[in-house]
Amino acid sequence: MTALTIAGLRKNYGSVAAVDGIDLEIPKGCVFGLLGPNGAGKSTTFKCVLGLIRASAGRVLFAGAPFSPAALERTAYVPERSVLYDWMSVREHIGYMKNSFTGFDPERARELLAQFGVGDESKRVRALSKGMRTAVAVALAFARRVDLLLLDEPTSGLDPVNQRSVLNLIINEAAQGTTVVFSSHQIGQVERAADRIAVMQRGRIVLEGIVDDLKAGRKIVEGILPSDDFSVNGLASDARIVRLERNGRILRAFVTEQPDDVAAHMSALGAQGLRVVDLSLEDIFLDAVAPKVTTASVVEEA
Amino acid sequence: MPVIFTVDPRGGIPIYLQIVEQVKRSVALGLLAPGEQLPTVKQLALDLTVNPNTVARAYRDLERESVIETASGRGSFVRANGSADAASIAAGRDVARGEIESAVRTAKSLGLGRDAVTELFQKSLDRWLPEEA
Numbered sequence: 001m002t003a004l005t006i007a008g009l010r011k012n013y014g015s016v017a018a019v020d021g022i023d024l025e026i027p028k029g030c031v032f033g034l035l036g037p038n039g040a041g042k043s044t045t046f047k048c049v050l051g052l053i054r055a056s057a058g059r060v061l062f063a064g065a066p067f068s069p070a071a072l073e074r075t076a077y078v079p080e081r082s083v084l085y086d087w088m089s090v091r092e093h094i095g096y097m098k099n100s101f102t103g104f105d106p107e108r109a110r111e112l113l114a115q116f117g118v119g120d121e122s123k124r125v126r127a128l129s130k131g132m133r134t135a136v137a138v139a140l141a142f143a144r145r146v147d148l149l150l151l152d153e154p155t156s157g158l159d160p161v162n163q164r165s166v167l168n169l170i171i172n173e174a175a176q177g178t179t180v181v182f183s184s185h186q187i188g189q190v191e192r193a194a195d196r197i198a199v200m201q202r203g204r205i206v207l208e209g210i211v212d213d214l215k216a217g218r219k220i221v222e223g224i225l226p227s228d229d230f231s232v233n234g235l236a237s238d239a240r241i242v243r244l245e246r247n248g249r250i251l252r253a254f255v256t257e258q259p260d261d262v263a264a265h266m267s268a269l270g271a272q273g274l275r276v277v278d279l280s281l282e283d284i285f286l287d288a289v290a291p292k293v294t295t296a297s298v299v300e301e302a
Numbered sequence: 303m304p305v306i307f308t309v310d311p312r313g314g315i316p317i318y319l320q321i322v323e324q325v326k327r328s329v330a331l332g333l334l335a336p337g338e339q340l341p342t343v344k345q346l347a348l349d350l351t352v353n354p355n356t357v358a359r360a361y362r363d364l365e366r367e368s369v370i371e372t373a374s375g376r377g378s379f380v381r382a383n384g385s386a387d388a389a390s391i392a393a394g395r396d397v398a399r400g401e402i403e404s405a406v407r408t409a410k411s412l413g414l415g416r417d418a419v420t421e422l423f424q425k426s427l428d429r430w431l432p433e434e435a
Contacts, residue, residue: 031353167351175344175354192311195353212316212356219314263411274411278314 001028002064003148003179004049009058011044011203018044019055020203026181026196028063028147031174033194033211034183035285040200042183043080046152050077062148073101076141080152080183082133084125090136091121103145112139112169116162131157142169149173151182155189167193191281199288207288211281218279218287219259223271225249234269238262243287254287309350317352321360323397326369329380330394336382340370369393 004026011019019041026032034042048055051067062071084093090113097104113121116135118128125133134157141149151170155163163186170180170193184190190197191211199207207214225232228248235241235253240262243254251271255262263274279287307328309320328334340346343361347354361378364370369392372378409419 030355164351168348171347171351171354172344175347188312192351193353195355211353212318212359215314216316216319260407272413276407276411280312280314282312283314 002026003028003030003062004181005059005061005064006045006049007059007061009045009048009060010056011041011048011053012056017203019048021058022200022203022205024198024205024208026179028179029174029177030179030196031170031194032179032181033190033197034181034200035185035187035190035197036183036200037289041203042200043152045200046077046079046150046181046183049150050075073103074147075150076144076146076148077150078134078137078141078152078154080156082125082137084133084136086126087124089122089124090118090128093125093136093140094121097140097143101144104140105143105145109139109143112142115139115165129157131159131162134158135162138166138169142173147178149178149180149182151180153183153185155184155186163189187280187282187285197281199285201289207284214284215279215281217256218284219255220277220279221253221255221259221262221266222273222275222277223251223253223263223266224273225251225271230270232269235266238265307346307350309352311352317356318360318363321346321350321357322363322367323400325360325364326393326397329369330391330397334380336380338380340378340380342377367396 002025004024006022006024006026009019009022010017022041022045024032034045036042044053047053048058049060051060060067062068062075065071088096094106094109097109098106110121113119113136116132116139118132118135118139125136128136134154138151138154141151149170154170155166158166167189170182174180174193180193182190182193194211196210197208197214198205226249230249232244232246232251235244240255240257241253242256245252245254251266253262253266259276263276267274307321307324309317309324311317313320325334325340334340340361341349343354343357347357350357361370361372365372365378368381370378371381406419409422414422
């Protein structure tokens with residue numbers, strides 16, 4: 001069952017494509033982490049999904065159906081920049097949410113606000129720090145009974161204790177079957193809370209998958225070559241190697257399958273001290289957004 | 303049940319495999335006795351601050367490998383089939399096999415041959431599992 005379908009989504013600003021044709025199928029009950037450098041198009045994607053800005057092309061389906069008032073009632077969104085009203089108090093925001101959404105639970109909101117350390121409901125939003133505004137926006141969203149949570153950097157500006165609270169709220173929702181899509185620059189948080197991720201860069205998706213499978217599949221095989229000018233042409237045809245990096249005698253092969261067999265291949269060509277290195281999600285992310293050096297070009301240089 | 307699992311989400315080992323390994327180790331050491339109930343998926347996910355689907359995947363793997371069994375609506379339990387120690391012995395063997403595989407692979411990648419590895423292995427056996435006189 002698919003909670004959210006994004007097909008061929010595109011958003012052009014003049015000649016610039018902020019979102020350049022993305023396709024995503026987000027299964028029900030998963031926590032989907034959206035990663036990418038600043039300006040990759042993550043926030044624009046969220047806004048296009050909700051129709052807050054008009055997409056230039058593409059389709060978005062909520063549980064298989066186009067966006068509707070009913071879908072809005074079952075979807076909560078925390079934008080990157082707080083949409084709270086400066087002149088309103090926290091209590092007025094609770095009242096406003098109660099009037100706007102049938103599934104909003106004011107008691108739950110108060111409980112969450114207390115947990116985040118926002119005790120004084122009479123405070124106006126203008127008097128709150130950036131982190132506290134994020135906390136209020138998150139508390140109001142999680143106090144709604146929804147099927148889909150879209151969270152654009154829900155931990156930005158929060159202290160480590162409140163960041164952990166937000167992660168546990170996400171985990172708690174997911175355990176009840178709610179689908180959560182969230183963006184973050186903190187890869188460690190995505191690694192914990194998300195089971196699936198997509199990495200965006202310049203409006204496109206450059207990597208997507210189940211976090212554990214990405215980790216299981218991707219390894220670096222490192223070996224030492226006999227000399228600086230030792231030829232590694234024999235590796236050019238090895239399809240399991242997606243990228244080779246060479247620094248003097250040290251050769252690193254980025255592989256997506258059968259790392260042990262690649263190590264054996266490198267050993268047969270004369271490399272020594274072979275080591276299979278596990279990659280963290282941060283390594284995998286950095287590799288996905290780094291300029292690519294292809295196997296062929298390294299081999300030509302060598 | 304006290305939390306006896308720790309995982310390193312930032313490492314390169316898939317989290318679900320870390321949980322599988324930890325449960326097997328706990329069963330092998332008797333920290334989890336046959337018939338004992340495991341935390342629910344939701345509880346373990348919240349305790350470890352990791353994704354619940356990831357915990358569920360670990361539990362499915364453990365079920366498939368007959369380390370635990372899940373009774374719908376009642377939770378997951380360490381399997382207690384036949385001899386009370388069977389699950390514990392099998393789990394211990396699994397964990398040890400992984401460690402030995404990894405040690406031999408490291409030795410090989412450092413350029414050690416079969417004879418050198420056998421010699422090291424023999425020394426290790428003599429130290430930890432000496433033959434009784």
